[in-house]
Amino acid sequence: MGLEGLHVTAVRREPDLLTVTVESGPVPTGCPTCGTVAEAHSRRVVRLVDAPCFDTPVVLIWRKRRYRCREGACEMATFTEQLPDLVRPRGLLTTRAARWAIGQIRSEHASVQGVARQLGVRWRTVWSAIKPILTASAADETRFAGVATLGVDEHVWHHVSTKPVADGGRGPKELTGMVDLSTDENGQVRARLLDLVQGRTRAAYADWLQARGEQFRAAVDVATLDPFQGYKSAIDEELADATAVLDAFHVVALGTRCVDEVRRRVQQATTGHRGRKGDPLYGIQTILRAGQENLTDKQRARIERAFAVREEHDAVDLTWQ
Numbered sequence: 001m002g003l004e005g006l007h008v009t010a011v012r013r014e015p016d017l018l019t020v021t022v023e024s025g026p027v028p029t030g031c032p033t034c035g036t037v038a039e040a041h042s043r044r045v046v047r048l049v050d051a052p053c054f055d056t057p058v059v060l061i062w063r064k065r066r067y068r069c070r071e072g073a074c075e076m077a078t079f080t081e082q083l084p085d086l087v088r089p090r091g092l093l094t095t096r097a098a099r100w101a102i103g104q105i106r107s108e109h110a111s112v113q114g115v116a117r118q119l120g121v122r123w124r125t126v127w128s129a130i131k132p133i134l135t136a137s138a139a140d141e142t143r144f145a146g147v148a149t150l151g152v153d154e155h156v157w158h159h160v161s162t163k164p165v166a167d168g169g170r171g172p173k174e175l176t177g178m179v180d181l182s183t184d185e186n187g188q189v190r191a192r193l194l195d196l197v198q199g200r201t202r203a204a205y206a207d208w209l210q211a212r213g214e215q216f217r218a219a220v221d222v223a224t225l226d227p228f229q230g231y232k233s234a235i236d237e238e239l240a241d242a243t244a245v246l247d248a249f250h251v252v253a254l255g256t257r258c259v260d261e262v263r264r265r266v267q268q269a270t271t272g273h274r275g276r277k278g279d280p281l282y283g284i285q286t287i288l289r290a291g292q293e294n295l296t297d298k299q300r301a302r303i304e305r306a307f308a309v310r311e312e313h314d315a316v317d318l319t320w321q
């Protein structure tokens with residue numbers, strides 16, 4: 001299980017879900033208010049989302065202990081067990097799932113939305129679970145040592161309202177992520193996510209660079225960026241000595257945008273209107289955005305058919321290639 005003090009009492013395996021029931025062993029527990037040794041009272045069953053195991057979603061059923069304080073004068077009548085290593089209070093995602101999510105964002109270029117989908121929860125749930133971990137690691141300045149190549153990346157969250165959180169909105173729409181792209185002693189690119197800050201503006205990145213201090217900025221030789229001009233200005237201002245380059249990831253993104261534009265143009269020229277259901281070029285835009293190497297045979301066939309319908313479609317095909 002990898003979780004200290006927890007026993008697995010049941011495992012249920014279904015084709016697309018693994019349900020693991022866990023509970024802690026009986027240990028003497030003091031009342032958090034008065035310190036008197038408390039007595040076992042009852043159990044509360046909590047359902048937690050854990051990190052996927054072999055691509056299968058995992059749900060933990062935690063039979064959480066409930067205690068009663070024996071001290072009659074104490075105002076704490078009953079209280080429930082807290083295992084911060086397992087999950088933060090009132091959290092839905094286990095700490096392990098939160099770390100897994102950060103790993104996905106960090107090394108797989110996953111979006112928070114994508115990670116949320118894989119875990120079967122809302123992005124907000126992922127965000128509230130990973131934020132304290134990111135904040136805690138943000139306090140640890142050692143990870144900023146030796147960053148020679150610094151990447152900056154926008155993470156756009158879809159289906160998020162722009163309304164302020166105070167008015168019932170669903171929080172930030174864009175985040176800026178800083179990635180350490182330095183090469184380690186074995187010649188491997190580290191690709192560590194250093195930080196995530198709200199917003200996708202020049203100021204978001206410039207403020208972050210400012211906060212890192214002179215020594216950090218002086219150590220950065222190469223600063224990669226996405227094609228957003230704001231980041232470029234921040235690099236020019238804060239990292240004057242570093243070489244700014246477009247990173248490969250965003251070159252791919254630029255290429256994708258290019259295919260999109262040509263597809264739209266050809267669509268307009270051949271049909272005289274924007275893409276509609278039933279048009280050969282309509283409905284393949286998502287497939288075109290995926291890398292060719294990721295396509296299934298079915299998707300490949302669909303693209304082939306769409307391109308084959310008219311000669312003019314060759315332009316889209318060529319750009320895509």
Ligand SMILES: [Zn+2]
Pocket residue numbers: 031032033034035036069070071074075076
């Ligand atoms: Zn008490």
